[in-house]
Amino acid sequence: MVRFVLSRLLSLALSLAVASLVIFAVIEVIPGDTASFMLGLNAAPETVAALRAELGLEGGNVARYFAWVSGLVVGDFGTSYTYRVPVSELVTARLWVSLPLTLYALVLSTAIAIPVGVIAASRRGGVADFGIMGATQLGIAVPNFWFAMLLVLVFAINLRWFGAGGFAGWEYGVWGGIKALTLPAVALALPQASILARVMRSSLLEVLGQDYMRTARAKGLSQGQAVRAHGLRNALIPVMTILGLQFSFLLAGAIIIENVFFLPGLGRLIFQGITQRDLIVVESVVMLLVFAVITVTFVVDLAYAAIDPRLRRAK
Amino acid sequence: MLSAEGLSLDIHGQSILRDVSFEVAPGEVFGLVGESGSGKSMTALCAMGLLPRGAVRRGAVRFGGEDLLGAGERRMCDLRGRQMGMIFQEPMTALNPVRTIGDQVAETLLVHGAAGRFEARDVARERLARVGLPEERFGLDRYPHELSGGQRQRVCIALAVALRPRLLIADEPTTALDVTTQAQILDLLRGLVDEEGMALWLITHDLAVVADMADHVAVMRHGRVVEAAATERLFRAGRHEYTQRLLRDSRHVPKRVAAVGPAPVLEVRGAVRDYPAKRLRLLGPRSMFRAVDGVSLDIRAGESVGLVGESGCGKSTLTRAILGLDPLQGGEVRLDGQPVHAGYLPGALRARMQVVFQDPYGSFNPRHRVGRLVAEPFHLVPVAVSGRRQRVAGALQAVGLEPADMDKFIHEFSGGQRQRIAIARAIVIRPKLVILDEAVSALDVSIRAQILDLLADMQQRFGLSYLFISHDLGVVRAITDRVLVMQAGRIVEQGETGRVFEAPQHGYTRQLIAAAPRIPQDWVG
Numbered sequence: 001m002v003r004f005v006l007s008r009l010l011s012l013a014l015s016l017a018v019a020s021l022v023i024f025a026v027i028e029v030i031p032g033d034t035a036s037f038m039l040g041l042n043a044a045p046e047t048v049a050a051l052r053a054e055l056g057l058e059g060g061n062v063a064r065y066f067a068w069v070s071g072l073v074v075g076d077f078g079t080s081y082t083y084r085v086p087v088s089e090l091v092t093a094r095l096w097v098s099l100p101l102t103l104y105a106l107v108l109s110t111a112i113a114i115p116v117g118v119i120a121a122s123r124r125g126g127v128a129d130f131g132i133m134g135a136t137q138l139g140i141a142v143p144n145f146w147f148a149m150l151l152v153l154v155f156a157i158n159l160r161w162f163g164a165g166g167f168a169g170w171e172y173g174v175w176g177g178i179k180a181l182t183l184p185a186v187a188l189a190l191p192q193a194s195i196l197a198r199v200m201r202s203s204l205l206e207v208l209g210q211d212y213m214r215t216a217r218a219k220g221l222s223q224g225q226a227v228r229a230h231g232l233r234n235a236l237i238p239v240m241t242i243l244g245l246q247f248s249f250l251l252a253g254a255i256i257i258e259n260v261f262f263l264p265g266l267g268r269l270i271f272q273g274i275t276q277r278d279l280i281v282v283e284s285v286v287m288l289l290v291f292a293v294i295t296v297t298f299v300v301d302l303a304y305a306a307i308d309p310r311l312r313r314a315k
Numbered sequence: 316m317l318s319a320e321g322l323s324l325d326i327h328g329q330s331i332l333r334d335v336s337f338e339v340a341p342g343e344v345f346g347l348v349g350e351s352g353s354g355k356s357m358t359a360l361c362a363m364g365l366l367p368r369g370a371v372r373r374g375a376v377r378f379g380g381e382d383l384l385g386a387g388e389r390r391m392c393d394l395r396g397r398q399m400g401m402i403f404q405e406p407m408t409a410l411n412p413v414r415t416i417g418d419q420v421a422e423t424l425l426v427h428g429a430a431g432r433f434e435a436r437d438v439a440r441e442r443l444a445r446v447g448l449p450e451e452r453f454g455l456d457r458y459p460h461e462l463s464g465g466q467r468q469r470v471c472i473a474l475a476v477a478l479r480p481r482l483l484i485a486d487e488p489t490t491a492l493d494v495t496t497q498a499q500i501l502d503l504l505r506g507l508v509d510e511e512g513m514a515l516w517l518i519t520h521d522l523a524v525v526a527d528m529a530d531h532v533a534v535m536r537h538g539r540v541v542e543a544a545a546t547e548r549l550f551r552a553g554r555h556e557y558t559q560r561l562l563r564d565s566r567h568v569p570k571r572v573a574a575v576g577p578a579p580v581l582e583v584r585g586a587v588r589d590y591p592a593k594r595l596r597l598l599g600p601r602s603m604f605r606a607v608d609g610v611s612l613d614i615r616a617g618e619s620v621g622l623v624g625e626s627g628c629g630k631s632t633l634t635r636a637i638l639g640l641d642p643l644q645g646g647e648v649r650l651d652g653q654p655v656h657a658g659y660l661p662g663a664l665r666a667r668m669q670v671v672f673q674d675p676y677g678s679f680n681p682r683h684r685v686g687r688l689v690a691e692p693f694h695l696v697p698v699a700v701s702g703r704r705q706r707v708a709g710a711l712q713a714v715g716l717e718p719a720d721m722d723k724f725i726h727e728f729s730g731g732q733r734q735r736i737a738i739a740r741a742i743v744i745r746p747k748l749v750i751l752d753e754a755v756s757a758l759d760v761s762i763r764a765q766i767l768d769l770l771a772d773m774q775q776r777f778g779l780s781y782l783f784i785s786h787d788l789g790v791v792r793a794i795t796d797r798v799l800v801m802q803a804g805r806i807v808e809q810g811e812t813g814r815v816f817e818a819p820q821h822g823y824t825r826q827l828i829a830a831a832p833r834i835p836q837d838w839v840g
Contacts, residue, residue: 215410
């Protein structure tokens with residue numbers, strides 16, 4: 001197991017190194033001057049030169065790459081050109097919204113999807129299965145921003161249980177924060193839960209047909225006991241894969257939902273960075289997202305190994 | 316103790332069993348034989364109450380006087396595992412891969428509330444030791460993937476007999492295993508019957524296994540029991556025409572006239588095949604595993620050569636090298652005097668060597684029609700497209716099918732017919748050498764007899780050479796001129812088939828032959 005973790009860590013470090021090189025190359029090395037791009041066509045040459053100096057664009061590529069990476073390692077992401085504050089501050093503030101929102105949505109979708117998938121699989125071909133398959137089809141098909149607006153209409157405007165949008169910040173109370181994130185989390189969770197429930201269903205159906213389920217029944221386990229003792233853990237393996245992908249997607253892909261609910265999240269930050277040509281912000285946030293995706297992959301790998309002993313040996 | 320009276324079974328309106336009656340006495344071994352699809356396994360699942368949905372049972376199955384068909388699911392759960400244990404054919408997949416073997420054996424006790432957590436572990440330890448997996452070498456915290464097929468079947472037996480049931484149902488328990496492993500497992504089952512007074516209901520297609528093990532035998536066909544008797548009486552004086560045919564087919568030897576030419580078709584010289592093994596340390600040097608270790612062999616024109624050995628001995632690896640699918644690390648393979656190199660093989664050379672694999676279900680693309688499947692090898696040789704259809708029709712006729720079958724899809728054929736199609740595909744371009752990799756192992760005895768006849772006939776007509784790879788010694792004996800015995804990557808003995816079987820020289824060959832179950836000579840005249 002130790003060897004497995006070490007080998008996964010090694011591959012994590014390598015992936016990060018490669019990703020940082022690619023991002024650096026794409027944004028800084030390829031033709032076109034970063035400073036003049038950021039300032040637009042009509043900028044005076046002196047302004048461009050001043051910005052180049054400010055951004056630290058003078059000097060060789062290798063030296064600049066290492067300066068950038070060593071900055072990243074200690075949390076120095078540079079200074080945003082448009083906001084005039086350190087990028088690390090910007091990102092931290094946004095992460096405090098995006099990360100809880102992502103986790104909230106994931107917990108919701110898992111909590112819904114797994115029981116629903118199990119019910120559908122155990123009653124294959126029955127009314128419950130039919131209903132669940134129909135509902136999840138709808139959940140995937142309905143655009144989540146439309147569902148989000150529906151939620152606002154019902155729960156914020158008519159029932160007044162939740163606010164219609166905005167996020168005051170955690171310093172005004174944890175409960176208020178959770179309340180503000182609830183509708184967006186539900187809107188994000190719906191399609192994810194639909195996908196996850198279908199994966200859970202088909203994965204469990206496959207497991208139910210396995211020989212070891214028959215062995216379990218021959219031992220005297222009831223169908224329900226056999227599913228709980230032998231089916232679930234085996235069926236969770238493909239579900240873990242989808243969960244990992246969903247986390248990465250939600251972290252930065254929630255931009256439409258963030259806009260519907262006026263949430264200051266990472267998705268909006270990167271969108272603003274691009275529209276305002278603030279490449280420092282874009283570069284850092286992209287690197288951060290890559291870091292998040294690779295870390296989640298690492299965690300998913302560990303989860304696989306925890307579930308399946310056959311994967312614990314390093315290849 | 317267990318009896319079926321007029322048992323019938325329909326699944327989704329289709330009749331599976333009709334009027335099945337038999338009896339298993341306490342402490343005896345009851346053999347149920349028949350070909351695939353005869354309803355053997357379904358009879359057992361009927362008794363266990365583990366039928367698929369849509370099943371309707373009629374008649375009666377009594378276990379110690381209690382009618383099982385009338386028993387509720389709760390009662391059946393109580394009986395399964397406690398009074399009636401069951402093991403299945405495929406030990407590789409019969410255990411949950413994510414739970415330890417100790418856990419899975421202890422679970423039988425836990426689910427029946429027969430012991431507490433610690434006590435159940437003690438019993439699991441004792442039962443695993445009884446089936447030949449002592450804790451010193453096979454800890455309770457091992458996972459199934461760390462064990463071989465035979466060892467996994469032992470775990471399955473341990474969990475089935477953990478509560479000392481009165482009846483153990485074994486559904487083809489050794490069909491997926493080697494002869495030597497099969498002998499050990501059968502020995503273990505016999506020991507359990509003797510020691511624990513347990514009855515054993517043994518389901519198998521292999522008459523020799525039944526002859527070796529059972530006190531009573533019932534023969535099934537098309538969902539009916541056609542004949543039942545004490546084992547020896549059934550073999551000596553089985554009256555039913557089907558029983559006699561099964562016996563005949565299981566010992567079938569095709570008529571062959573040896574017409575071996577002097578020229579070698581295939582020459583293998585000092586073949587060595589290494590696989591990289593697991594690294595012992597992270598970034599440490601890779602050690603190598605030698606799967607084929609200096610093997611040399613010749614096959615002459617028209618000759619039929621057998622290759623036998625346990626699984627993992629390197630038979631398949633050697634075959635892949637001969638076919639030019641994998642590179643060799645040493646030695647060489649020559650076909651018709653021309654070297655065979657992995658990777659690039661000229662079409663004309665490849666066309667002289669074809670192969671038939673074991674699984675008649677997995678070796679065809681289900682979306683192509685038979686005509687296209689059989690015509691596949693034509694890309695190797697220049698054959699005018701116009702002539703191809705005729706050649707395919709000829710090949711299909713040669714294997715006993717109709718030219719009209721060309722337009723059908725593969726799912727329309729039975730296992731035996733598919734194997735005929737596989738043979739048609741192999742011979743359609745008139746190769747010199749056909750490699751038969753366990754080509755009849757998955758077939759029923761009657762189908763197997765037909766295919767063996769077909770192979771003998773093809774050899775005669777087209778002057779084919781065969782390399783016949785099998786773990787079934789009886790089949791190898793029936794169809795080969797010479798036999799090679801392979802153990803751990805080496806050929807340990809070779810010679811004329813009759814001589815090797817009559818007077819084996821090497822200890823391993825003797826062991827293999829002794830392990831193969833046999834119907835006693837005087838039973839069958």
